[in-house]
Amino acid sequence: MEMELLRYISIKNGLGLSYISKDERLSNILSQIWDIMGEKVILKGGTALNRVYLSKINASRFSEDIDLDYISEEPLDVKIKEIKKFVNEIKGFNIKGPRILHRTLRFDCYYNNELDKKDVVRLEFYLNKSPFRETRIELVKSPFIDSYPTMFKVYSLEDLIAKKLIAFYNRGEGKDIYDLFFSFQMDIDREKLMDTLNINIEFYNIVDFFKGLMRQINLAKQEAWYIGNSTNHFIPKSLRPNWVELIETLEGDLSKR
Numbered sequence: 001m002e003m004e005l006l007r008y009i010s011i012k013n014g015l016g017l018s019y020i021s022k023d024e025r026l027s028n029i030l031s032q033i034w035d036i037m038g039e040k041v042i043l044k045g046g047t048a049l050n051r052v053y054l055s056k057i058n059a060s061r062f063s064e065d066i067d068l069d070y071i072s073e074e075p076l077d078v079k080i081k082e083i084k085k086f087v088n089e090i091k092g093f094n095i096k097g098p099r100i101l102h103r104t105l106r107f108d109c110y111y112n113n114e115l116d117k118k119d120v121v122r123l124e125f126y127l128n129k130s131p132f133r134e135t136r137i138e139l140v141k142s143p144f145i146d147s148y149p150t151m152f153k154v155y156s157l158e159d160l161i162a163k164k165l166i167a168f169y170n171r172g173e174g175k176d177i178y179d180l181f182f183s184f185q186m187d188i189d190r191e192k193l194m195d196t197l198n199i200n201i202e203f204y205n206i207v208d209f210f211k212g213l214m215r216q217i218n219l220a221k222q223e224a225w226y227i228g229n230s231t232n233h234f235i236p237k238s239l240r241p242n243w244v245e246l247i248e249t250l251e252g253d254l255s256k257r
Helices: 003-013 019-040 046-055 076-087 157-171 174-183 190-203 207-220 226-236 241-252
Strands: 042-045 065-070 093-100 102-110 116-126 135-140 150-155
Touching: 003 019, 019 042, 019 065, 019 076, 019 102, 019 116, 019 150, 042 046, 042 102, 046 150, 046 157, 046 174, 076 093, 076 102, 076 207, 116 226, 135 157, 135 207, 135 241, 157 174, 157 207, 174 226, 207 241, 226 241
Parallel strands: 042 150, 065 116
Antiparallel strands: 042 065, 093 102, 102 116, 135 150
């Protein structure tokens, strides 16, 4: 991307130059993965939520990683070999890895950005079969740039919210709070959400999930300033929230289960 255009998009959205640059690289990788792997992988996490769903209500934030579920009935060693072969076909990046971390195969896709600084897009494949109710093929594109739009297999909104709730239960990050708040502003099927959430709770063998979820909410309310300070740079300037109000509203949404 030309530096003049990079600066324009950065100023327009209130996001850092390096984030806009990485956003284009992430789009490039997603486009290549679709061409190479097709429906063998399912996009999940913040990148799926923000590029496919939250973009429909103009509430997308910047998401810097690619999280995928790899769909295969092959043994673990065969799956790892297959993924390595596919990833080696990605062009334009200096790819390091893989590393196996908690049933996840991680690759680091290095590049030099327009600021002549080394940066990386993290690419992760979950190796176990993940519980879900529905997938679909959707257009996946950056909310900030027009480069490299692609089709991709993604989870339904309800499945992604369920997985995001599990993530928030485990780590309580500001990005999870933001994604959940705006996801609950969309037209969701509460019955489908509870159904897929329950199968995820059972899959991960979580006891007293909702009590733990509310503990995270209460902790977030106490640390709202710190959460905002560590999360706002991922969010376009015009969308940066009052974090106390956002967390309290999310608390109300979660209590409606």
